[in-house]
C-alpha cells in the first residue's frame with residue numbers, strides 16, 4: 001500500500017522511517033523539502049507538493065504542526081480526497097478535528113484522528129502511545145498500520161475524543177515541567193544540593209520520569225536538539241485553554257504557564273525544547 005506522510009518534522013520523519021522499515025511504500029512531503037530528502041535513501045519517494053503525495057496514496061498520515069498546516073496541505077490545492085483515508089496524528093483541538101472530519105467525509109474520504117504520546121525516541125522505536133478517535137470499524141481496519149508507531153493503539157471513541165484526551169495529557173506536560181522548574185530554581189537559590197532534592201523527589205509519589213529526562217538540559221542550559229518545541233507546547237496550551245474555557249473549567253494556573261511560555265519564546269527559545277521555560281522561571285542573570 002502507498003502511504004503518504006505529510007510533515008517530516010521531529011516526529012513525522014522517524015514515523016516515515018518506521019513505515020518504510022515495515023515494508024510500506026512511503027511518499028513523503030515536507031514544506032521544507034530538504035528535511036524529507038534523506039528518506040529517499042530508505043526507499044521513500046519525496047514530493048515537492050502535498051498534492052502529488054496524496055494523489056498516489058490510499059492512506060495519508062498527517063504529522064503537521066497545527067490545524068492551519070493541515071488546512072494548507074490537504075485543501076489548498078483542491079485535491080480530491082474521495083476514497084482516501086486520512087489519519088491525523090498531530091495535536092489539534094477536538095473542534096478542529098471534527099471540522100476536518102466533516103470536510104473529508106463530505107468529499108467521500110475517511111478520517112481517523114490518532115494523536116500520540118511520546119516523543120522522538122518513542123517515534124524512532126515504535127513505542128508511541130496511540131489514541132484513536134474513529135468508528136470501531138475504521139479502528140479495526142487501520143490498527144495494523146498504526147502498530148508501526150506503537151504496540152497498542154487504543155480506541156477511545158468517536159472523532160474528537162482522542163484529540164481531547166491528548167490535550168488533557170499535554171496540559172499536564174506543561175504544568176508538570178513548570179512546577180518542576182520552579183522547585184529546581186528554588187532549591188538552587190536556597191543552596192540545597194540538586195542531588196539531595198532529586199534523591200528525595202525520586203523516592204516520593206511526586207516523582208515523574210520526565211523530571212530526570214529534562215534535568216540535564218535544564219542544568220546545562222542546553223535546549224537545542226529539542227524533543228518537543230516551546231512553540232508547539234504553547235500551541236497545545238492555547239488549544240487546551242480555549243476548550244477548557246468553553247467547558248467552564250477554572251484556568252488561571254494554566255494561563256500563568258501560558259505567559260511563561262510566551263516569555264520564553266520572546267527570549268529566542270521557540271524552536272528549542274520546551275524545558276527552556278527554566279530560563280524564564282529561574283533566569284540566570
Ligand SMILES: NC(=O)c1ccc[n+]([C@@H]2O[C@H](COP(=O)([O-])OP(=O)(O)OC[C@H]3O[C@@H](n4cnc5c(N)ncnc54)[C@H](OP(=O)(O)O)[C@@H]3O)[C@@H](O)[C@H]2O)c1
Nearest residue numbers: 007008009010011031032064065069090091119227228232
Ligand atoms: N515532538 C513531540 O514530542 C510531539 C509529540 C507528540 C505530538 N506532537 C505533535 O505532532 C505534531 C508535529 O510535531 P513535531 O514535533 O514533529 O513538529 P515540527 O518538528 O515542528 O514539525 C512540524 C511540521 O509541520 C510543518 N508545517 C508547519 N507549518 C506548516 C504550514 N503552514 N504548511 C505546511 N506545513 C507546515 C513543518 O514543515 P517545515 O519543516 O517546513 O517547517 C513540519 O513538517 C504537532 O502537532 C505536535 O504538537 C509532537
